[in-house]
Amino acid sequence: MKILIVCGNGLGSSLMLEMAVKDVLKELGSNAEVGHADLFSAKSERADLFLGAREIIDNLDDGSRKVASVKNIMDKAEIKTVLAPHLQ
Amino acid sequence: MLKDILTADSIRFAEGFTDWRDAVRVSCEPLLELGAIAPAYIDAIIENVEKIGPYIVISPDVAIPHARPEAGAKAIAMSLLKTTTPVKFSDDPDQHARLLFAFSATDNHSHQRALRQLARLIMDEQRFAELQAANTADAVLALIAGIPE
Numbered sequence: 001m002k003i004l005i006v007c008g009n010g011l012g013s014s015l016m017l018e019m020a021v022k023d024v025l026k027e028l029g030s031n032a033e034v035g036h037a038d039l040f041s042a043k044s045e046r047a048d049l050f051l052g053a054r055e056i057i058d059n060l061d062d063g064s065r066k067v068a069s070v071k072n073i074m075d076k077a078e079i080k081t082v083l084a085p086h087l088q
Numbered sequence: 089m090l091k092d093i094l095t096a097d098s099i100r101f102a103e104g105f106t107d108w109r110d111a112v113r114v115s116c117e118p119l120l121e122l123g124a125i126a127p128a129y130i131d132a133i134i135e136n137v138e139k140i141g142p143y144i145v146i147s148p149d150v151a152i153p154h155a156r157p158e159a160g161a162k163a164i165a166m167s168l169l170k171t172t173t174p175v176k177f178s179d180d181p182d183q184h185a186r187l188l189f190a191f192s193a194t195d196n197h198s199h200q201r202a203l204r205q206l207a208r209l210i211m212d213e214q215r216f217a218e219l220q221a222a223n224t225a226d227a228v229l230a231l232i233a234g235i236p237e
Contacts, residue, residue: 008136008143011196012154016146016207038156039140055141071182074147074210 001032001087004047006056010038013053017073021051024079030087049086090205091232093191094166098122099225104173108142109134111175112153115188118167125192129160133190142177149220150210151177151185154192161192164199168228187219205235 005021007014014036025032037045039056050060050067057069068082098118105111112133119125132155137144145151155161167190174184189206193199209215215231222228 008140009154009156011156011193011199012152012191012203013143013146015200015203016152016210019204019207020211053143053146055143059140072147074150074207076211 001030001049002047003032003034003049003051003083004042004045005034005036006039006042006050006052006060007036008039008056010036010041013073014038017052017070017079020074020076020079021083024076024083025087027076028080028084028087032087051083090166090202090209090235091229093164093199093202094168094189094229094232096225096229098165098167099228100167100169101223102169102171104171105175108137108175108177111169111171111188112137112190115151115153115167115169115190119165119190119192122163122165124161124163124165126160126162129155129192132156132159137177142183145177145183145185147210148182149174149185149187151175151188152206153188153190157192157194157196161194164191164193164202166191166199166202170222170228205232209235 005014005018018036054069057067061067070078070082116130133153144153169188171186174186177183219231
């Protein structure tokens with residue numbers, strides 16, 4: 001499984017969220033692959049799940065991909081709740 | 089390392105701002121003074137937030153004003169602007185921030201270690217509470233010096 005973390009510029013919050021996501025995946029025992037990208041390039045990338053802050057995902061959610069959003073990208077509890085249903 | 093790019097001169101304090109744009113501009117002043125960014129970089133940050141939304145507010149009380157390297161970044165640098173009253177990036181209280189970490193990066197990689205450390209600091213409840221309470225540059229620097237890599 002590949003999770004793509006998306007943010008506005010691809011170098012700030014996506015990096016920080018990626019770190020929190022990796023911590024959470026480790027806790028959940030998942031070996032999902034994690035990458036990050038800016039909003040523009042994310043539109044042409046493939047991934048099983050696109051994850052980002054709400055306003056970013058709102059810009060990406062056109063029905064063509066599976067998306068999930070978090071309100072607080074530094075809140076591991078929220079990230080875990082959002083990610084768990086997508087990890088089988 | 090965070091302590092290498094966020095120095096005493098770049099940690100500033102302010103009462104508050106009625107417009108988040110002014111807060112972003114003031115948060116970027118240390119970067120301008122260092123020559124780490126061109127003025128256009130600040131305009132790019134503001135335009136992006138107006139276009140996409142307040143995504144630079146990464147968690148309650150914390151914003152990281154930044155733009156793409158090509159928007160006018162000349163060097164890696166970071167500043168911290170702490171305000172007494174929260175800067176409102178939207179009507180949602182979770183998107184109000186008293187800690188604004190502005191940064192510039194010249195590529196997609198060089199600043200990663202510093203940002204990871206910043207994330208560690210924010211996710212550490214105890215340290216983050218101390219950061220929220222810190223009211224001198226020295227207190228902030230002491231906290232930063234203690235973050236594990």
